[in-house]
Amino acid sequence: MRQRLYGVTLGIALAAAASAAAGVIVTDRQSYELPLSAGGVLVIENPYGNIAVTAADEAKIFVTADRVIRAADNNALNEARRTVQRTVAGNENTRIIRTIQPRSFPPRWSAQVHYTVRMPRSAQLNIMSNQTEGIRVTGLAGAVMVKNVNGPVVIEDNRGTLVVQNLNGDTTLISPQGPAADMAVSSVNGSIVVHAPIDAKFGWDVETVAGEARTPLAVRGGHFVSPTRFRGSINAPSDVTVLTHTFLGNVTLLPMGPTAVRGPSIREMARSIVMPGPRVGPQLPLNANRRGVHLPLVQSSYRYETSIGDVRIDEVRGTATIVTGAGEIHLGSVFGHCDVTSHGGPLVLGDIKGILSARTDGGNITVERAGAGGTIETGGGTVQVQYAGGPVQLSSGGGDIVLRHAAARVSAETRSGDIAITMAPDLKSERVVARTAKGNVVLTLPAGFSATVEAVVVTSEPNRHSIRSGFPGLSIQREQVDGKTRIRATGKINGGGQRVELQAQDGGIQLVPATVRVSPALP
């Protein structure tokens, strides 16, 4: 390997020791050039600092690395110089420029390294960074990959394939001649802006969950491949695709040059786009107010929908209909019917006087009082209801179900979890169904409760799982089914009444009189 390294450590102190309180700020500059073939790969790993890369028409890289150290005193400065190292490795096919430094800085100093690099135009470039005030890549024709956590990234006039993953920072693509190869920019919290000629032709794959996607360019055809993801063509179909995905940020596709027009949002455009199927389309609400809503009092009925955001309302003096794509819903009291849906997030509901319909795709549901009963469902999570005044149906895709006071019929089902139901003390008879595919069922009944009981336990550990009853009148049968023991208790308690069906797999069942302790396991 032919290597020419020169200009090592100019050691320029740009500012030093302004005062003891301000500490020391020192910049050490290192410059060098190394051969890199036109089809080679340059890797830059720089956790903290800026990176500027431009194209050169030579088979070399020209590197300037400025190490900026902020230290409390000279001892700390020396420690920082020893700890933060700028290294270069590899050969003329692959060069790896790496800043070596600790994962966290001590309190007495911090350091950044700013790189300015010129590299062969057609070589590949990989950049890895955590924190930057700016990463800018200009004029490359080779493939570029940038992975960054915080800080802006600008890619300008890039002709090769591009992959940018910028977690929290904004990303700007400037393509004066239009995209020539596939480009993929993804972010979580950052926004994405693409500048292209107004007549550029390319496919556009855009997704934002909580932000807006807009363009004044002509969108030809296209469809939503998921509720938040749109795929269409700009001007005309093309083999080149620009993929712009972000979760909380916005996506904007703009023509080159200054423009004040942001164009319509994709969500709005979707209304006039023919959908390929009935279930494919922007199913999430158009409103994307990620801060949600917090109201102390709504005097009448209330309806609110958002694709993301928490909803917190202390009192609704009418009916309430709430939908959030992702977020918590807290309602204090609702005078009328209450219909709440979250596609993910916990529901915390207070005093619901009307019929309740509460659904979440995942998350716990807590209800203080379901005065008229209703339906409460979670895709996964615990369901806790303090009081149900009407018939209630509870289900969980996995998690415990607890109903502390049921004044009417109950149906409870969970895929995995314990079910504990306590019937109101003044109930004489009521229908109860409780099924768990993995867990225990505990049903507490008033001492005088009449029921016709069928309780079934299916278990591979019959010594651990059993049916216990504080009520006389049940007869027990045991049988082997598919290698498991099936214990079935049937009979009438207090002379018989409405059906009580209890099922537990790999768990036990207890029928507990409200004031009497549970008897030992039935034989």
Added chain:
Amino acid sequence: MSECHLVRESMPLLLVEALERGERERAHQHIEDCGDCSDEWAAYRETWRSMGDLPELEVPVRVRARFLDAAGVAEPAPASRVRNVVPFRRRPAAKWLAQAAAVVVIAGGSWFAGTRTTVLDGARTPATIASITPAPYSIAEERIIPASEISPHIVGRPDIQNVQFLDPQGDKVGLSFDVTSRVTVTGSPGDRSMVRLLSYVLENENSMAQPRSRAIEWVKQTYSDPQFADPEIAGALARLLRSDEHEGVRIRAAETLKTMPAPAASATRAALIEALKNDPNPAVRIKAVEALANLSQSGEVFDPVTIDTLREKAAQSDENLYVRAKAAEVLSSVKLQ
């Protein structure tokens, strides 16, 4: 020795019904005939009855050690040498055992106090630790105890099973058995023994008399207080989060880890990440990502693996939207330095 003296000496044994039948009948006969002994017996029974209403408290280690030392009785052998199974199960003899132990300790304490005739010196002396007294009782799977360290009186009706008679070794014989007794341990939530015991029972489903999710709820209420937050409890919860097949338990475990202060919970980050990546239950993933959010807000520095997992979750289109949003929220405030 007079008849009265003999009867009064045997009254503690009479109380716990440990006297031989013949002796018991003779003692009762004497009590009926002797007014003084009848009064004494009535006082014993009243004391016994009132002790049954008292809370069962553990004798302080130092008091017990001093008492045994003064009585010339050695401490029990260390747990590493013992060999009998002692599972937890409620037994009706529990209160009798505790009452009998209380009688022994009170009587012994009175005797010990009576034997101290020297005047206490109130002068200050520098505090030094001469030695560390090992805990007098350890909960062990096996235990070997010399007969000289066991009271000759069997209190109540302990459930003794699987008795084996060991071959004589010199002049010593041995008897091995399983005994089931009810043990109540009280102490501060921060006591090492309490923390270790809770960690153990949390991870042993068979030991629970009630659903484990309820036990975790109890742990949450106790150990979410920063003064009692303990990495060992957090570790036990993390193991439940990783391995318990009961989804309700995993949800509670993640929920409890979420409420734990950062110093205790930070060691469980790997378990939270694993749950976020792999748990099939969305509520577990929600709680896991919320716990990670709490860690992030408390200034925890995340490693690249954690950041990458959060990024993947935020971008995973088929993931629960709330999990995605929370992952994005954590990333937006992630501390890199």
